[in-house]
Amino acid sequence: MSIRVGIFGYGNLGKGVELALQNQPDMQAVCVFTRRDPKSVKTLTGLPVYAAADAANFADKIDVMILCGGSSTDLPVQTPNLGKTICVVDSFDTHARIPEHVQAVEKAAAQAGKTAVVSVGWDPGAFSIARLYSECFLPKGQTYTFWGKGVSQGHSDAIRRVEGVADGKQYTIPVEEALAAVRRGENPELTTRQKHKRECFVVLKDGADAEKVEREIKSMPNYFDEYDTTVHFISQQELNEKHAGLPHGGVVIRSGKTGMNGENNHTVEYALKLDSNAEFTSSVLVAYARAAYKLNAKGVYGCKTALDIPPVDLSFESRDDLLKKLL
Amino acid sequence: MSIRVGIFGYGNLGKGVELALQNQPDMQAVCVFTRRDPKSVKTLTGLPVYAAADAANFADKIDVMILCGGSSTDLPVQTPNLGKTICVVDSFDTHARIPEHVQAVEKAAAQAGKTAVVSVGWDPGAFSIARLYSECFLPKGQTYTFWGKGVSQGHSDAIRRVEGVADGKQYTIPVEEALAAVRRGENPELTTRQKHKRECFVVLKDGADAEKVEREIKSMPNYFDEYDTTVHFISQQELNEKHAGLPHGGVVIRSGKTGMNGENNHTVEYALKLDSNAEFTSSVLVAYARAAYKLNAKGVYGCKTALDIPPVDLSFESRDDLLKKLL
Numbered sequence: 186m187s188i189r190v191g192i193f194g195y196g197n198l199g200k201g202v203e204l205a206l207q208n209q210p211d212m213q214a215v216c217v218f219t220r221r222d223p224k225s226v227k228t229l230t231g232l233p234v235y236a237a238a239d240a241a242n243f244a245d246k247i248d249v250m251i252l253c254g255g256s257s258t259d260l261p262v263q264t265p266n267l268g269k270t271i272c273v274v275d276s277f278d279t280h281a282r283i284p285e286h287v288q289a290v291e292k293a294a295a296q297a298g299k300t301a302v303v304s305v306g307w308d309p310g311a312f313s314i315a316r317l318y319s320e321c322f323l324p325k326g327q328t329y330t331f332w333g334k335g336v337s338q339g340h341s342d343a344i345r346r347v348e349g350v351a352d353g354k355q356y357t358i359p360v361e362e363a364l365a366a367v368r369r370g371e372n373p374e375l376t377t378r379q380k381h382k383r384e385c386f387v388v389l390k391d392g393a394d395a396e397k398v399e400r401e402i403k404s405m406p407n408y409f410d411e412y413d414t415t416v417h418f419i420s421q422q423e424l425n426e427k428h429a430g431l432p433h434g435g436v437v438i439r440s441g442k443t444g445m446n447g448e449n450n451h452t453v454e455y456a457l458k459l460d461s462n463a464e465f466t467s468s469v470l471v472a473y474a475r476a477a478y479k480l481n482a483k484g485v486y487g488c489k490t491a492l493d494i495p496p497v498d499l500s501f502e503s504r505d506d507l508l509k510k511l512l
Numbered sequence: 513m514s515i516r517v518g519i520f521g522y523g524n525l526g527k528g529v530e531l532a533l534q535n536q537p538d539m540q541a542v543c544v545f546t547r548r549d550p551k552s553v554k555t556l557t558g559l560p561v562y563a564a565a566d567a568a569n570f571a572d573k574i575d576v577m578i579l580c581g582g583s584s585t586d587l588p589v590q591t592p593n594l595g596k597t598i599c600v601v602d603s604f605d606t607h608a609r610i611p612e613h614v615q616a617v618e619k620a621a622a623q624a625g626k627t628a629v630v631s632v633g634w635d636p637g638a639f640s641i642a643r644l645y646s647e648c649f650l651p652k653g654q655t656y657t658f659w660g661k662g663v664s665q666g667h668s669d670a671i672r673r674v675e676g677v678a679d680g681k682q683y684t685i686p687v688e689e690a691l692a693a694v695r696r697g698e699n700p701e702l703t704t705r706q707k708h709k710r711e712c713f714v715v716l717k718d719g720a721d722a723e724k725v726e727r728e729i730k731s732m733p734n735y736f737d738e739y740d741t742t743v744h745f746i747s748q749q750e751l752n753e754k755h756a757g758l759p760h761g762g763v764v765i766r767s768g769k770t771g772m773n774g775e776n777n778h779t780v781e782y783a784l785k786l787d788s789n790a791e792f793t794s795s796v797l798v799a800y801a802r803a804a805y806k807l808n809a810k811g812v813y814g815c816k817t818a819l820d821i822p823p824v825d826l827s828f829e830s831r832d833d834l835l836k837k838l839l
Contacts, residue, residue: 204772208651229772283839284832309839311649311780314823316838321799321826322638322792324535368785443795445531445556449787453638456783458695460776465649468770472648492824492834496641499648505611507819511643512610512636 188212188478190471191271193240193263194253195219195226197431198276201467202251203229209471211501215247244270249474251275253467261286268293268301268488272477274470276306283309287488295487300480302489305473306466307457308332310491312437315455317492319439323451326441327372331359331380335433335462343408344385347401349393352421354428356384359436370440370450383414386428388421433462472499515539515805517798518598520567520590521580522546522553524758525603528794529578530556536798538828542574571597576801578602580794588613592620595628595815599804601797603633610636614815622814627807629816632800633793634784635659637818639764642782644819646766650778653768654699658686658707662760662789670735671712674728676720679748681755683711686763697767697777710741713755715748760789799826 188211192199195217206214207230216233219226223234235243240250250267252275254260260277267273268290277286283304294301304310308330316328337357344353363380366373373379385402389395399416403409436456443449459465473491476498480489497504515538519526522544533541534557543560546553550561562570567577577594579602581587587604594600595617604613610631621628631637635657643655664684671680690707693700700706712729716722726743730736746754763783770776786792800818803825807816824831 201770205770208770280839284835287835304839311645313839314645315782317823317827317834318638318641320838321802321823322796324795324828443528443532443535443788443791449791451787451792452783452785454781454783454785455642456779456781458779458781460778461770464770464776465778468649468651475648490835490839492831492839493822495820495822496644496648497819500644501651504819507644508611508614508817511647512607512631512640512817512819 188475189215189246189248190474191215191240191243191247191250192217192232192253193237193250193267194259195221195228195234196253197463198467198470199251199253200229201461201464202253202470203232204464205468205471209475209501212471212475216243240267241270247271249274249477251470251474253470261289264301264303265289265293268299269297270299272300272481274302274305274474274477276310276466276470277304278306278309280309283490287490291488298481298486300477300486300489302473302477302491302494305491306469307459308435310466310469311457312435312455314491315437315453316439319437319441319453319455322453323439323441323443325443325447326439326451329367329375329380329438329440330435331364331438332435333357333359333381333433335435335459336428336431338431340383340385340408343405344387344402347398347405349390349398350387351390351393352388352424354386354424356386358382358384364436364438367438367440368452368454370452372440377411378413381412383409383412385414385416386419386424387416388424389418430460431462432460434458475499475501515802516542516573516575517801518542518567518570518574518577519544519559519580520564520577520594521586522548522555522561523580524790525794525797526578526580527556528788528791529580529797530559531791532795532798536802536828539798539802543570567594568597574598576601576804578797578801580797588616591628591630592616595620595626596624597626599627599808601629601632601801601804603637603793603797604631605633605636607636610817614817618815625808625813627804627813627816629800629804629818629821632796632818634786634796635762637793637796638784639762639782641818642764642780643766646764646768646780646782649780650766650768650770652770652774653766653778656694656702656707656765656767657762658691658765659762660684660686660708660760662762662786663755663758665758667710667712667735670732671714671729674725674732676717676725677714678717678720679715679751681713681751683713685709685711691763691765694765694767695779695781697779699767704738705740708739710736710739712741712743713746713751714743715751716745757787758789759785759787761785802826802828
């Protein structure tokens with residue numbers, strides 16, 4: 186029997202989930218829910234579209250709902266809410282608020298005998314697992330996370346709010362020397378500026394003052410002032426042609442020591458290079474939707490995260506096959 | 513309360529476990545078991561040493577026994593045998609025989625209400641997990657494993673068996689062009705020769721024929737004939753000075769596609785660089801010994817592998833702390 190999946194929210198993430206579900210032999214996409222007028226939404230693969238308000242009525246038609254909303258206002262409400270009637274998965278990524286989110290969802294899901302999996306994607310998610318395993322394997326050491334090279338949508342938005350800017354895109358880039366020092370096992374102490382740099386591609390409005398725009402971007406608090414930032418002015422055409430995608434990625438490195446006097450150094454490195462940030466996140470969501478289904482079938486209820494779930498539960502293959510193939 | 517750990521077998525792995533246990537706030541090493549005369553064994557940290565034959569009598573003094581024997585003849589007997597009376601962990605690494613090993617240990621441990629964790633280390637173990645996660649995240653794609661740069665003890669032994677060879681060491685090295693093609697997402701089909709090369713450092717016996725030795729090494733079936741092999745002749749002194757360690761490592765790369773027509777490429781890379789093969793394996797064994805203890809306390813019995821165990825169970829930290837810190 187196929188796992189029946191609903192998609193709640195139909196932006197980049199929802200579309201990515203729809204496409205990712207096509208690669209799963211044991212899952213099927215049932216429909217999309219939207220807060221827009223359902224008639225106005227056309228899905229990539231022809232899935233039917235319903236009003237978000239009706240989602241809870243689909244509890245007997247959907248095994249797992251994948252929530253594809255934003256972390257700032259959507260998910261803190263939607264996940265506990267839908268989690269009461271259906272198994273849900275989300276990519277809630279406001280790191281500081283994850284514990285309270287987990288608590289709220291736990292309360293909703295556990296009582297109802299539902300299984301929720303929250304905060305899965307690549308960070309939090311794949312990177313969190315990489316950190317946990319490597320810290321357990323090398324308890325004496327240090328963990329570093331570098332993001333990029335990739336497009337930061339928050340920083341791109343910030344650029345576009347600057348007066349005189351017509352359009353723009355920002356890349357977060359790890360500083361090569363810092364990465365190299367970490368890989369050599371030197372355990373450096375790194376400031377914000379030493380870890381990442383920022384590169385901006387900016388399209389000016391007619392008559393805008395380039396120097397002023399550049400100064401304003403580079404001095405923007407929180408977003409740019411603590412980084413070495415480069416600003417390139419380009420045409421809208423060049424921006425469209427060369428910077429249309431939303432690639433991202435990054436690396437988690439644990440550098441640790443073993444031996445009688447810590448004389449042996451080891452590094453564990455987990456790196457992602459993603460052409461599409463949203464589509465990779467969607468693929469991770471789909472894998473954890475399967476896990477939510479399997480856990481629920483085993484009677485494991487409440488709110489789980491990537492840290493709580495056995496790897497085997499993400500796979501469509503049987504444990505026997507995985508032992509043969511992957512161990 | 514501290515988790516009490518016994519060490520069964522006292523070679524490189526057993527010593528590594530002894531040292532790794534010093535870095536665990538919640539575990540303590542109790543003693544070592546050996547098949548040698550216990551009086552002849554002096555441990556690095558002063559642990560008491562007992563006869564291997566007495567191990568089963570320590571069931572009430574030890575929570576988990578870490579088995580540090582070899583995969584060819586020791587573990588297939590020891591793990592099911594000790595697994596009947598005590599929770600055990602091993603690094604059984606004969607890939608083709610893992611399913612039958614799991615079955616034998618399952619039978620022993622499940623009936624006895626014990627928890628066994630087998631085949632943990634880095635491959636199988638950390639690499640197996642990396643393969644599983646990345647295949648679940650990117651079901652449309654290909655997985656590559658490269659080993660090295662590192663010392664292969666099997667190949668070093670093979671060199672030393674060649675007539676005229678006094679001593680020798682062999683490094684397995686991934687072929688850079690192959691790695692680069694995989695990282696670019698080209699999904700190449702690679703032959704054995706295209707993936708790895710072998711570099712040998714050989715000390716000749718007095719009067720040995722260097723050319724003949726080199727020819728014999730390079731043409732050795734299974735070990736060298738399918739690889740591009742380089743042989744360097746050096747002095748015993750140079751071998752001792754420059755090639756004393758047992759470093760190893762490797763990388764698992766999953767390259768996969770998403771999108772409407774597979775237009776977006778993603779790579780997930782998990783890489784290890786280890787100064788000491790044995791000490792890293794030991795550290796992984798210790799982390800899974802903690803997991804065996806925790807699972808047993810929860811009433812999860814039988815034979816588990818790295819694929820079956822939730823990441824959170826490897827850690828000495830509480831789930832709440834991990835959610836805060838790592839997600």
